[in-house]
Amino acid sequence: MSFDNAYEAITEGSDGRWAFGTGFDNPLAGIDTTVPADVNAGDLALYSLMLGDDALIMSHRLQQWCTSAPELEDEVALANIALDLLGQARLLLSRAAAADGTGRGEDWYAFFRAEHEFRNVRLAELERGDFGELTARLLVFATWRLALLQRLVASRDPVLAAVAAKGVKEVTYHRDYAAQWLVRLGDGTGFSRARAQGGLAAIWPYVPELFSAHDVERRLAAAGVAADPAGVRGEFDDVLAQVLAAATLDVPDVAGGVAGRAGRHGVHTEAMGYLLAELQSVARADPEATW
Amino acid sequence: MVTAGGARRGGDVVTAGGARRGGGVVTARAVAETVTDPELPMLTLADLGVLRAVAEDGGTVIVSITPTYTGCPAMDAMRDDLVHALHRAGFPDVEVRTVLQPAWTTDWISAAGRRKLVAAGIAPPRTVARPVSGAIPLTLGPPLGPVRCPHCGSARTRLVSYFGATACRSLHRCGRCQEPFEHVKEI
Numbered sequence: 071m072s073f074d075n076a077y078e079a080i081t082e083g084s085d086g087r088w089a090f091g092t093g094f095d096n097p098l099a100g101i102d103t104t105v106p107a108d109v110n111a112g113d114l115a116l117y118s119l120m121l122g123d124d125a126l127i128m129s130h131r132l133q134q135w136c137t138s139a140p141e142l143e144d145e146v147a148l149a150n151i152a153l154d155l156l157g158q159a160r161l162l163l164s165r166a167a168a169a170d171g172t173g174r175g176e177d178w179y180a181f182f183r184a185e186h187e188f189r190n191v192r193l194a195e196l197e198r199g200d201f202g203e204l205t206a207r208l209l210v211f212a213t214w215r216l217a218l219l220q221r222l223v224a225s226r227d228p229v230l231a232a233v234a235a236k237g238v239k240e241v242t243y244h245r246d247y248a249a250q251w252l253v254r255l256g257d258g259t260g261f262s263r264a265r266a267q268g269g270l271a272a273i274w275p276y277v278p279e280l281f282s283a284h285d286v287e288r289r290l291a292a293a294g295v296a297a298d299p300a301g302v303r304g305e306f307d308d309v310l311a312q313v314l315a316a317a318t319l320d321v322p323d324v325a326g327g328v329a330g331r332a333g334r335h336g337v338h339t340e341a342m343g344y345l346l347a348e349l350q351s352v353a354r355a356d357p358e359a360t361w
Numbered sequence: 362m363v364t365a366g367g368a369r370r371g372g373d374v375v376t377a378g379g380a381r382r383g384g385g386v387v388t389a390r391a392v393a394e395t396v397t398d399p400e401l402p403m404l405t406l407a408d409l410g411v412l413r414a415v416a417e418d419g420g421t422v423i424v425s426i427t428p429t430y431t432g433c434p435a436m437d438a439m440r441d442d443l444v445h446a447l448h449r450a451g452f453p454d455v456e457v458r459t460v461l462q463p464a465w466t467t468d469w470i471s472a473a474g475r476r477k478l479v480a481a482g483i484a485p486p487r488t489v490a491r492p493v494s495g496a497i498p499l500t501l502g503p504p505l506g507p508v509r510c511p512h513c514g515s516a517r518t519r520l521v522s523y524f525g526a527t528a529c530r531s532l533h534r535c536g537r538c539q540e541p542f543e544h545v546k547e548i
Contacts, residue, residue, distance in 0.1 A: 097436075100425070100458025143532065147524035154528060157432025161461075220497060232461035236431050238497070239464065239548040240528075246500045247523050253501055305496050316501055 097160045097176070098229070103168035106226055109295055113286045114227060115170035116189065117296050119179065120284070120334055121218075121230075122162030123190035126180060127342075128211055129155035130349050134198050147247060151208070154240040161233045168229075181353035185343055186336040193276040195333070197341045202255055202265030207273045209248035209313060214280045216241040217305045221297035230295065249313045256317025267319055275326035281306075284334040389422040390415040392450040399438040400527045401545075403477045406439060410469025413460050421454040422447055427465045430528040430548075467529075467547050484511045484533065484544035508544045510535035518542075 105111045132152035139145035163176040193211060198204070219241060222234035255266035281303045283291070290296035314321060331337045353359070393415045394407045406412040406426065414425040424443050428436050440457040447455045467486035470478075475485035487505060507518045515537035522532040523546070531546045 098459065100456070101461060143522035143524075146526070147522055150524040150528050153432040153434075154430055155432070157428075157430060161431055216497060228462070232464070233431070235462060235464040236428070239466075240430060242497055243523055243546075243548075249499055249501060308496070309499055312499055313501070 096164060097157075098164045098168060101229065101232075103165065103229055105169050106228075106295075109227060109293060110289070111169050111171065113290050114230075114295065115166045116286050117290050118162050118166035118169060118230070120189040120287070122159045122166060122179070123188050124194055124211075124215065125155040125162065126159035127188070127190045127345065128194040129153075129159060130345060131194065131196075131198060132208075135204065140201055148204075151244050151247065154237075154244070158233065158237050158240070161229075165229050165233065177353065181350045182357075185338055185346055188333075188338065188342065188346070189336060190333050191276070191279055192333040192339050192342075193273060193280065195338060195342045195345055196273065196276065197344075199269060199272055200265055202262070202267075202269035203272050204269070205248055205251045205255060205266065206269035208244065209252055210273060210277060210280075210310070212241050212245035212248055213306050213309045214299075214302065216245055217302035218297045218299065221302070224294075225296070226294045245309075249309075252313055252319070253317040256314070256319040263319070266317065267322075270319065271322045271324055274322040274324040278327045279332045279334075282328045282332070282334075287334070387450050389417065389424075389447060389450075389452055392447050392452070393424055393443055396439070396442045396446050399435045399442070400529075401478070401481075401483070403481045404470075404474050406443070408471050408474030408477065410465065410471065410474075411439065421456055422452045423456050423458060425458045425460045427460045429465050433528055435527075465548075467545060470545070478545060479511045482511050482542055483530070484508045484542060486545045486547045489547045505547070508533055510538060510540065511542055512540045513538040 105114055129152045132148050132155070135148045136145060139148055159180075160176050163179040166179060167174045167176065193207065196207070199207075216238065219234040219237045222230055223238065225231040225234065252266055255262040257263070281299050283298055283300050287296050287299060291298035291301075310321070393412055394405055396406050396412075398404045398406060398409055398411070401409070409429070411426050411429060412424070413427050414423075416423045416425075424447070426436075426439060426443070436459075443457055444455045468488055470486060478485045487508075489505065507516050508520075509516050510518050510533075513535060515535055517536035518533050519536065520531065521534055521541070524530075525532045525543050529545055529548075530543045532541065533544055534541045
């Protein structure tokens with residue numbers, strides 16, 4: 071069989087050959103997304119966006135490591151971790167869509183919201199640093215997220231509970247990957263140790279924000295739907311202490327805190343605008359495109 | 362619910378009406394069971410434990426599948442393959458549903474599936490004890506000890522990377538036969 075161009079060749083007889091463009095665009099297809107009667111649907115939608123945006127934006131930063139990782143194996147590892155988080159983001163953004171009743175697809179949330187409508191913590195969006203910074207950021211992010219997801223398994227929203235139960239298994243591997251790298255770098259050469267310590271220092275000012283609950287998180291936690299981030303600080307500190315001790319690294323002596331609004335309120339760092347410009351450029355250039 | 366045929370691997374089964382083909386009756390379940398995983402083509406979706414149920418509701422065949430990993434792009438291909446296989450077998454109305462809970466675990470890969478993985482040079486997952494409560498322990502060393510080499514059977518292997526060509530596989534190397542190999546990692 072011959073084709074005039076490569077595009078024709080790969081799209082030939084597209085039935086069953088290609089996963090995309092086949093109409094399966096709802097990752098929650100067939101799942102009962104009814105909001106439990108006594109749960110505030112608006113709050114649930116916003117909370118789903120918070121967790122979904124954390125995953126989406128962190129995934130995007132990890133994807134930017136493709137072709138830049140120190141070894142092929144780590145390139146593959148980072149792409150896999152990014153893919154897991156993207157999968158979680160798809161489910162969570164779809165959960166938000168089902169809860170807010172607009173009937174929008176997951177793509178609308180990813181590609182057509184403005185910066186102030188994103189609810190991710192600022193740690194996820196920070197400009198990409200070196201491999202030491204990546205390792206520190208991934209360890210902090212995965213340790214925090216794993217603690218949250220583990221509590222969310224008991225959420226009264228069955229969709230969030232199911233997404234969390236799957237996510238726990240995935241993020242356990244992400245945390246181990248980052249922890250093992252941080253130990254190798256910290257307990258390695260003077261050079262690698264300095265990079266790891268520098269990476270921790272760079273992200274440490276954004277750590278307190280992770281445990282500062284938004285009103286919606288607090289309300290839903292009281293209703294048994296959300297995990298209160300303030301409640302996972304102890305577990306986070308224990309895990310970090312264990313890794314840093316094995317890595318012979320110090321807890322950074324960096325002042326940081328949250329005064330006023332931050333990522334959960336839609337207030338972001340300068341890096342976020344640039345990130346979204348890249349993430350959204352294709353969809354905005356051709357808003358009717360399908361894939 | 363357990364049907365007359367007994368509980369089968371992969372969930373509850375209701376045999377669908379059946380299309381006549383080649384003189385025999387082909388059940389929707391039998392057709393769905395022939396569909397293979399796009400990334401591990403030696404395994405059927407039933408071997409993998411991804412096929413949770415095949416039921417019939419007023420002429421519509423409803424197939425329930427569960428994702429291995431939430432981001433697994435093979436999910437869309439699986440849905441597509443299931444729909445096409447059932448269409449070809451004479452079931453025009455097919456709906457594929459996602460089931461998220463209980464979450465997929467490698468414990469659901471069947472004994473036959475494990476044998477097929479070894480035959481293809483992929484180390485099958487082991488059965489892991491899962492903590493029922495408390496914080497998930499951090500793993501700073503290789504988890505669960507070494508994976509047995511699917512080529513020579515040696516336990517003298519080392520983990521090269523937690524993450525392989527697909528989300529479900531890790532990379533290893535055998536210290537005896539020196540062959541690199543993949544392992545379906547336990548989740």
